[in-house]
Every structure is written in C-alpha cells, then in structure tokens.
Amino acid sequence: MPQAVSAVLPGIRAVLFDLDGTLADTAPDLAGAANRMRQRRGLPPLPVERLRPVASAGARGMIGVALGVRPADSAFEALREEFLAEYAAALDVESRLFDGVPELLDRLDGAGLPWGVVTNKAMRFTGPVLEALGLAERAAVVIAGDTTPYAKPHPQPLLEACRRLAIEPKGAVYVGDDLRDIQAARAACMPSVAAAYGYLGEHGDVSTWSADHVVPHPLRMLELLGL
Known part of the structure; x- marks a missing residue:
C-alpha cells in the first residue's frame, strides 16, 4: 500500500506487535x-x-x-x-486491549496494512488470549514463543513473521514494550518502536533502548505511518 508523503516510516508494508504490554493489558x-x-x-x-x-x-x-x-x-x-x-x-478474565489499540487496528485494516503478533508467550496461551480479545481471525500472522526454536531477543521470530507475510524485514515495523523487543528488531534489521505506555520491564527507561521511535500512546503509531 502506498504510504503518505508525511509518513515518518515510509514504505512500511506490515506492522508487527508484541502482545503483553503492547497490544493488550494482560x-x-x-x-x-x-x-x-x-x-x-x-x-x-x-x-x-x-x-x-x-x-x-x-x-x-x-x-x-x-x-x-x-x-x-x-x-x-x-x-x-x-x-x-x-x-x-483463567487467562481471559480481566485482560483487555489498551486504550487506542482497537482504533489503531481498525485504521490499519481500513488502510489495507496487514498487522500481526510476535510474542514470547507460548501458543497454548497466545491463541486463547487472542481469541478472547477478538483478534485471532484478524491478525495476518501470529508468531508465538514456541513457533520457532528461538525467542526474542533473537531475531528469528520476527524473520519468520516476515517470511510468512512475504515481505523483507525492512518493510515491517515492530512495536514492543520491552528491551528484548527492540533488540530483536535491531537484530532483524527491522525498524523498531518502543511502546512507552507498556510494562517496560526491568529496563524501564525507553530512552536507553536505542529504539528508532517511541510512542506514548498506541494511536501515535498512525502519525509514524502517515495514516
């Protein structure tokens, strides 16, 4: 899909998200x-x-x-x-999408920009959580912690997502709330976005992660994508 001239991340053909702390408050x-x-x-x-x-x-x-x-x-x-x-x-009792995420995903769908999930959570948990959140059928690709032999910060899960989407890593952007997410994106030669609204882990200062971009709210992704 052609990107708007004002896009900060031009040429992006897919958006990949971490799950816990990025798409959903689990x-x-x-x-x-x-x-x-x-x-x-x-x-x-x-x-x-x-x-x-x-x-x-x-x-x-x-x-x-x-x-x-x-x-x-x-x-x-x-x-x-x-x-x-x-x-x-009891994995679907109180988990919910972060504010702004439903609108963000709707905009991506409306723009014809595929999005997917790359998480370290095992598929036996990832699948039911995505089902409960209403995302299982919408995601263009889902890579769980046991889909490949490696977990983030290894780049293989992100590279596998790109392989399934038939795009080059530089044509995707990865959004995550943990230092490992940014390290995985860097190792995959993929643009990265730190979700400053997320959990942030033990390395909570996103300014030290060397992410390509930082967003304080999910809807700020729209500005980066020119949508």
Missing part, C-alpha cells in the same frame, strides 16, 4: 495466577501494580516478584509449571 490475569500461588502458601496478595512491570517476562517475572524465586533456583521449574496451570485456567 497483567491482571498474570497477577491473578501469581496471587493464587501466594494465597496457597499463606501469603497476602500483591497489588497488580507491583507485578505489572514484569508482566512481559511471564512466569519468570511473576514468580520472581511474587515468590522471590529465580530461574537458577532449584524450585523454579516446579513453580513455573504451577504458575502456567493457574494462568491457563
């Missing part, structure tokens, strides 16, 4: 799983805002904050399986 359901684990151990629930910054890190982030256990700890793997079971049982 932190409440992730936090719910973590807090049920705390409750089982006689611990009080943590506020969602305490867990929100690490939501993009999934089980690793949630278990680290909620229970103080890291992947290198011997107890981590059993806790991870428990967390994933808890999350799978």
